Amino acid sequence: MNGRVVDRLTFLGTGDAMGVPRVYCDCEVCEEARNSGTNRRLRSSVLIESTEGDFLIDCGPDWRLQMEMTNRRADITDIVITHAHFDHIAGLPEWADACRWQGVRGRVYAPQEVLDIIQRQYPWIATHLDMIANDEGMTISGWKLTPWKVHHGFNGYSYAYRLEKHDFGWVYCPDAIGLTAEQKVLMDRLDLLILGTSFVHEEAEYSGRSVYDMREAAELVDELAPIQTIYTHMSHGVDLRQELDLPVGASTARTGMTIDLGNYTVLLPEE
Ligand SMILES: Nc1ccn([C@@H]2O[C@H](COP(=O)(O)O)[C@@H](O)[C@H]2O)c(=O)n1
Numbered sequence: 001m002n003g004r005v006v007d008r009l010t011f012l013g014t015g016d017a018m019g020v021p022r023v024y025c026d027c028e029v030c031e032e033a034r035n036s037g038t039n040r041r042l043r044s045s046v047l048i049e050s051t052e053g054d055f056l057i058d059c060g061p062d063w064r065l066q067m068e069m070t071n072r073r074a075d076i077t078d079i080v081i082t083h084a085h086f087d088h089i090a091g092l093p094e095w096a097d098a099c100r101w102q103g104v105r106g107r108v109y110a111p112q113e114v115l116d117i118i119q120r121q122y123p124w125i126a127t128h129l130d131m132i133a134n135d136e137g138m139t140i141s142g143w144k145l146t147p148w149k150v151h152h153g154f155n156g157y158s159y160a161y162r163l164e165k166h167d168f169g170w171v172y173c174p175d176a177i178g179l180t181a182e183q184k185v186l187m188d189r190l191d192l193l194i195l196g197t198s199f200v201h202e203e204a205e206y207s208g209r210s211v212y213d214m215r216e217a218a219e220l221v222d223e224l225a226p227i228q229t230i231y232t233h234m235s236h237g238v239d240l241r242q243e244l245d246l247p248v249g250a251s252t253a254r255t256g257m258t259i260d261l262g263n264y265t266v267l268l269p270e271e
Pocket of ligand 1: 016017018084085086087155175198210211
């Protein structure tokens with residue numbers, strides 16, 4: 001027996017719904033994103049790779065570019081969805097077409113109410129994709145995955161996911177604000193929290209907001225005390241060239257950044 005294999009997460013996109021640069025915007029961050037690219041951000045999505053199979057969480061309008069960038073192209077057959085907003089699902093029709101041309105069926109996993117919206121938006125895609133409800137939880141690539149509904153403020157609701165394998169527990173929660181005590185129950189004892197933070201400090205009226213800013217996120221991180229926190233879903237309100245005042249163990253995601261999901265070792269049979 002030989003070899004050390006740990007599951008790996010890659011950030012395919014770390015932006016908010018409009019991405020960075022915003023198409024209409026000439027602010028300093030958008031200009032920097034256009035010209036050099038530290039702040040260039042595609043719509044949020046992650047790839048999880050393991051010896052037991054690979055899958056994506058979310059499939060936004062940048063899906064095709066993200067597949068080309070990671071050289072995974074169209075070989076993904078499983079995608080878990082957090083909610084049915086366009087920045088998380090608009091790549092599904094293109095993925096369905098790719099499945100069609102390759103003669104394979106893809107599998108989309110989400111709570112039933114999310115699947116219902118997807119099927120209303122794109123009535124044709126079930127021809128090439130199986131829609132699988134995961135309200136009661138599911139196992140994928142050896143990960144025990146549990147969804148729960150979270151407040152998404154002005155924009156309604158989203159789902160967060162807790163994933164567990166070999167005593168490593170992490171949460172993916174890109175679109176939430178003002179979580180209630182009940183909505184934080186599955187966020188205890190985390191090795192890793194991936195949390196959406198659209199702005200450093202969002203000035204807009206709270207009633208019109210939909211995602212944590214970094215000040216509010218710092219309070220949440222203090223309360224939950226995950227071992228590591230990574231912020232994603234960042235708008236043009238976050239300038240990654242600046243030093244950000246982040247809680248201990250917190251950092252910001254970059255496109256293409258990878259992290260190990262666990263500290264365990266799996267022994268592979270010798271060839
Ligand atoms: N039913 C809806 C409501 C909103 N949207 C779009 O989702 C985006 C949400 O942006 P956040 O930064 O709050 O995540 C926004 O672009 C809305 O237009 C949707 O697709 N469906």
